Amino acid sequence: MKANEYEVLLHRIYSKNSIEHSTEDVYAKMQMEYKKLNQEHSKNCIRRCEFEFKKSFFVVRNYVQQAIKDGLKHFRFNMVNEDVTKLNCMEAMLNRNFFDKRSLDQIIANANSVFSHYNS
Numbered sequence: 001m002k003a004n005e006y007e008v009l010l011h012r013i014y015s016k017n018s019i020e021h022s023t024e025d026v027y028a029k030m031q032m033e034y035k036k037l038n039q040e041h042s043k044n045c046i047r048r049c050e051f052e053f054k055k056s057f058f059v060v061r062n063y064v065q066q067a068i069k070d071g072l073k074h075f076r077f078n079m080v081n082e083d084v085t086k087l088n089c090m091e092a093m094l095n096r097n098f099f100d101k102r103s104l105d106q107i108i109a110n111a112n113s114v115f116s117h118y119n120s
Contacts, residue, residue, distance in 0.1 A: 006108055
């Protein structure tokens with residue numbers, strides 16, 4: 001996924017002025033660390049790459065989780081129960097200790113899909 005979907009999610013929930021530029025860059029950093037991790041390296045390099053990827057992944061995962069929580073607070077009264085349930089499930093998934101970029105990308109895409117119906 002491109003960092004664009006991550007940025008779209010943040011902009012759907014927060015006003016453009018309230019998002020720090022560095023917040024938008026964290027997905028790009030995670031993407032870069034993910035690419036490094038998937039290249040062949042020595043064992044020491046792999047450990048370091050895993051650590052850097054997990055560290056950057058954790059930051060993105062937390063931003064996504066907070067955006068979903070804040071979006072639920074903001075839009076909950078306009079949402080149908082099915083969408084509230086979907087978002088609550090996504091938030092619960094983000095509480096788990098996982099480091100799977102594809103799963104995180106899917107959560108971001110699904111959250112964007114739900115919030116797109118309620119964005120003013």
